Amino acid sequence: MKIILLGPPGAGKGTIAKALTQYDGSVQISTGDILRGAINAGTALGKQVEAAMSSGNLVSDELVMGIMEERLQEDDCKKGFLLDGFPRTIPQAEALSALLVKIGEKLDAVLELQIPRETIIDRLTTRRTCTQCGEIYNVKSKPPKVEGVCDVCGSSEIVQRDDETVEAIENRMQVYEEQTAPLSEFYEKTGLLVTVPTSDREPVMAALQAKIG
Secondary structure (H helix, E strand, O other): OEEEEEOOOOOOHHHHHHHHHHHHOOEEEEHHHHHHHHHHHOOHHHHHHHHHHHOOOOOOHHHHHHHHHHHHOOHHHOOOEEEEOOOOOHHHHHHHHHHHHHHOOOOOEEEEEOOOHHHHHHHHHOEEEEOOOOOEEEOOOEOOOEOOEOOOOOOOOEEOOHHHOHHHHHHHHHHHHHHHOOHHHHHHOOOOEEEEOOOOHHHHHHHHHHHHO
16 A cells, blocks of 8 residues: 555554554655665765754755655565655645656555544653653553563663653644645545544554555
8 A cells, every 4th residue: 555644643643554564564654764764874865864954954845855755666665655744744745746756656545544632632641652662652551561661672761752741742733733734635635535533443444445445
C-alpha cells in the first residue's frame, strides 16, 4: 500500500503505521526519519539539511522534497510506503503530487484518523518515553513492568516530553488546525481520502480494504 497518514498529534498514526507495515511489508516513513537518514548517509542533500538544522533554521520545503525523492526510490519502498506526518501543508501536498508523477508512483489512499480533543490531551499528557531506546509507555494504559524502568533496554530514564504538557499540546493542536487540517479537503477532492473516527486497528483495516481492496 502507498498511503498518507493524517491526524492530529496523539491520534495514533505511529501505532497504525506499525500495524500496516506488518500487514503487507510497506515501510513507515516520517519526515524526521528521512532527514536523519539523509544526514547519516552523508548525501549532498543530507549535508544541506544538517547545515540548516545546525544553524537553527527550518529545513525548506525544497530540501525536504529533495530528500523525499531520494527516499521514495529506495528498494524498501517497492512494496509500499506509509507517509507519517508528511505532508504537513497544502504546498507540500502539491509538491508531493508532482514528485509522485515524476517518479511514476501514485497513492492508494490518504487515511485520516479522527480522535476527540479530550482523548488526545489525556493520551499525550499520560505518555512517557524512554530517552535511551524510544519505547513509549502510558502511565494509565501501558506502564513499564517495573516502575521507572524500561522493559526494552532497562534504562531508568523514562520521561514526559516537553511537548506533551497540556500547554504544549494545545499549541501543537492549533498549529495542526491551521496548517495541516486543510489537507482533508485537499485530498477529499482527489477521491483518496478515507476518514476513520478511531485509531483502533480493526476499523482502520476495514476502511482501507473497502477503499483499495
